[in-house]
Structures are given as structure tokens and as C-alpha cells.
Amino acid sequence: MNYNKKHVLQTLESTFSTFIETVNQLDHLEPSQYTSDNTMIVMIDMINGFCKIGPLHSDFVNQMIPKMAGFLDTMIQKNIPVISYRDSHPADAGEFNYFPLHCVEDSEESELVSELQRTELIDITKNSTNGFLAQNPIDLPIINKEHLEHILVIGCVTDICIRDFSTTMAKHLQEINHSARVTVIENLVDTFHIEASHDRETEHLLALYHMQASGIKLVRV
Numbered sequence: 001m002n003y004n005k006k007h008v009l010q011t012l013e014s015t016f017s018t019f020i021e022t023v024n025q026l027d028h029l030e031p032s033q034y035t036s037d038n039t040m041i042v043m044i045d046m047i048n049g050f051c052k053i054g055p056l057h058s059d060f061v062n063q064m065i066p067k068m069a070g071f072l073d074t075m076i077q078k079n080i081p082v083i084s085y086r087d088s089h090p091a092d093a094g095e096f097n098y099f100p101l102h103c104v105e106d107s108e109e110s111e112l113v114s115e116l117q118r119t120e121l122i123d124i125t126k127n128s129t130n131g132f133l134a135q136n137p138i139d140l141p142i143i144n145k146e147h148l149e150h151i152l153v154i155g156c157v158t159d160i161c162i163r164d165f166s167t168t169m170a171k172h173l174q175e176i177n178h179s180a181r182v183t184v185i186e187n188l189v190d191t192f193h194i195e196a197s198h199d200r201e202t203e204h205l206l207a208l209y210h211m212q213a214s215g216i217k218l219v220r221v
């Protein structure tokens with residue numbers, strides 16, 4: 001394919017200008033529609049290695065913790081199940097060919113941040129960016145698969161682990177003809193910033209755009 005750079009960049013500008021307005025006006029989540037039967041929460045990688053210490057931690061992810069804690073407590077009070085995926089790698093993990101050494105199993109980096117620890121959480125460890133490949137959460141015995149309508153996704157980072165899990169989950173539901181919907185909570189997901197190579201705002205929005213195109217709903221709390 002020969003690319004018309006000017007045309008592509010103009011299209012991107014108009015597409016994203018509309019999308020940014022959509023994201024700025026997202027509906028707010030209405031907690032009353034979510035029950036212990038019809039909803040599950042998937043929280044991804046809210047661990048020390050992405051929030052507080054180590055080569056992949058980000059202050060932007062860390063800053064979500066207080067709001068996330070409030071959201072978790074509201075949902076736990078309603079007995080809504082919460083699955084917490086944690087990056088936890090063996091020392092020779094294949095992922096270390098693509099990312100620096102991080103979140104090795106049983107290390108402080110792979111522990112859930114203390115502010116979000118709750119006895120009700122269902123803990124699942126994973127060895128890739130895609131938690132679904134470690135455990136399909138709707139197959140867990142605690143989930144009422146028949147009545148499930150909402151899978152609410154929170155955590156980090158928007159353009160890697162959140163996008164990987166959410167798109168695979170959404171496609172799996174389509175594959176098995178299940179009517180449940182994946183919803184990403186836009187202000188309870190975030191990503192990191194590296195000057196001149198990974199622009200936080202742009203990568204976050206690109207990932208949200210891609211997820212919405214895959215049938216994933218976006219809301220805010």
C-alpha cells in the first residue's frame with residue numbers, strides 16, 4: 001500500500017477531534033443498575049510494580065488509587081464479585097524479552113497495593129499482558145454466568161493490559177453468543193508517560209478508541 005500521509009493525518013485529526021468530544025461527555029456509571037448477579041468487576045495490575053516502585057511504575061496510575069478504593073468499596077458492599085489480576089512472572093518469563101525485568105513472583109512489585117487490599121477480592125496471577133489467557137473470569141464458580149450482563153474493567157495500563165484483556169473478553173463473549181457487555185471505566189484506567197516516546201494522553205485515547213471500535217462500552221464514575 002502507498003500511504004498518502006497528508007490524507008491520513010487529516011483524517012486522524014477529524015476522527016480524534018470527534019472522539020475526544022465523545023470521551024469528554026461520557027455518561028456517568030449508575031451504580032443502582034449493577035447487582036451481585038448481573039455484574040463482575042475486573043481490576044488489572046493495581047500492584048506496587050505499576051503504582052509505586054520498579055521500572056514500570058507510574059504516578060498517573062498511583063493517583064487513581066483513592067477514587068478506585070471508593071468505587072471498590074461501593075461495589076463490594078453490593079456483594080459484586082471483584083477479580084484482581086496481578087502480574088507475577090517467573091525469573092525467566094518470556095515477557096522479559098519485550099519489557100524490562102518487573103513484577104517477579106513473590107516480590108514486593110507483584111503485590112497488590114495496600115490501599116486496595118480487601119478480603120473479598122478474587123486473586124489471579126498472570127504471566128502475560130493479557131489476563132484472560134491466565135483465567136477466563138466468567139468461568140470462575142463465583143460468577144453467575146447465566147445472569148451476567150456487565151463486566152466492568154478498571155486498572156492499568158489502558159493501552160496494554162486493559163486493552164488486551166477487554167478486547168479478548170469482548171470477542172470471547174461474541175464467540176459464545178453471550179449478551180454480557182464489557183465496559184471500561186475511563187477515569188479508573190490510566191497509562192504511563194515517557195517524554196517523546198509514549199505520550200500518556202494520546203496512547204490512552206488511542207486505546208479507548210480501539211476498544212470502543214471492538215464493541216466495548218466506555219463510562220465514567
Ligand SMILES: [Zn+2]
Pocket residue numbers: 087088089095099102103127128129
Ligand atoms: Zn508483566
